[in-house]
Amino acid sequence: xxxxxxxxxxxxxxxxxxxxxxxxxxxxxxxxAGLGTLDAAxxxxxxxxxxxxxxxxxxxxxxxxxRDHKYQLLLRMVQRLHQAGHVWPAGESLxxxxxxxxxxxxxxxxxxNDGTAGYAAGVFSLETAVRMLQGAGYPIEDVAExxxxxxxxxxxxxxxxxxxxxxNTAVREYLGLPEADQxxxxxxxxxxxxxxxxxQTSPPSA
Numbered sequence: 506x507x508x509x510x511x512x513x514x515x516x517x518x519x520x521x522x523x524x525x526x527x528x529x530x531x532x533x534x535x536x537x538a539g540l541g542t543l544d545a546a547x548x549x550x551x552x553x554x555x556x557x558x559x560x561x562x563x564x565x566x567x568x569x570x571x572r573d574h575k576y577q578l579l580l581r582m583v584q585r586l587h588q589a590g591h592v593w594p595a596g597e598s599l600x601x602x603x604x605x606x607x608x609x610x611x612x613x614x615x616x617x618n619d620g621t622a623g624y625a626a627g628v629f630s631l632e633t634a635v636r637m638l639q640g641a642g643y644p645i646e647d648v649a650e651x652x653x654x655x656x657x658x659x660x661x662x663x664x665x666x667x668x669x670x671x672x673n674t675a676v677r678e679y680l681g682l683p684e685a686d687q688x689x690x691x692x693x694x695x696x697x698x699x700x701x702x703x704x705q706t707s708p709p710s711a
Contacts, residue, residue, distance in 0.1 A: 534560040551612070558609055565608050576603040607640060616641040631655065657681045 530537045537543040539561040548554045580601040587593040620634040639645040657680055667676045
């Protein structure tokens with residue numbers, strides 16, 4: 506019995522599968538980069554990869570936009586359920602929205618360097634820098650709490666604030682410290698003057 510060679514048929518099947526994946530990537534806007542079939546060696550730069558992910562970004566944005574209003578209603582319902590269960594105080598429901606993270610891999614080192622350099626140069630605020638890190642995937646749950654923790658250890662900035670304003674109350678508020686106790690100033694009595702409380706008498710001797 507002669508050997509049956511099916512290499513040609515198998516190669517055609519593999520090419521057919523690759524062709525179907527390419528058509529799927531084009532018709533659904535997933536792109537080959539989104540499907541994971543893109544050869545990284547053929548991508549000349551990270552910018553080219555970002556352009557290749559452009560259709561996927563628009564697809565994800567459109568899908569999220571279609572549900573944006575529903576998510577706002579869902580969050581409002583959650584607030585009212587907490588108010589009905591007396592977990593939260595009664596009152597008007599606060600506006601809330603769902604913020605999504607990055608759905609594609611990000612260069613966290615580059616984002617960290619950009620955020621640090623931009624904040625140090627005064628180009629943008631600390632809030633913006635922390636939001637950049639949160640969007641890049643760093644484990645930051647609440648931006649306000651993270652900023653508060655950073656300011657509690659920012660003694661150099663607190664020293665500059667004290668030099669610029671001379672207000673110790675503002676410095677303690679910046680560091681998250683409680684208000685200082687009232688310090689009573691003792692009056693200065695010159696020799697030969699009578700104290701404001703009247704002349705002091707020595708205790709009687711036994």
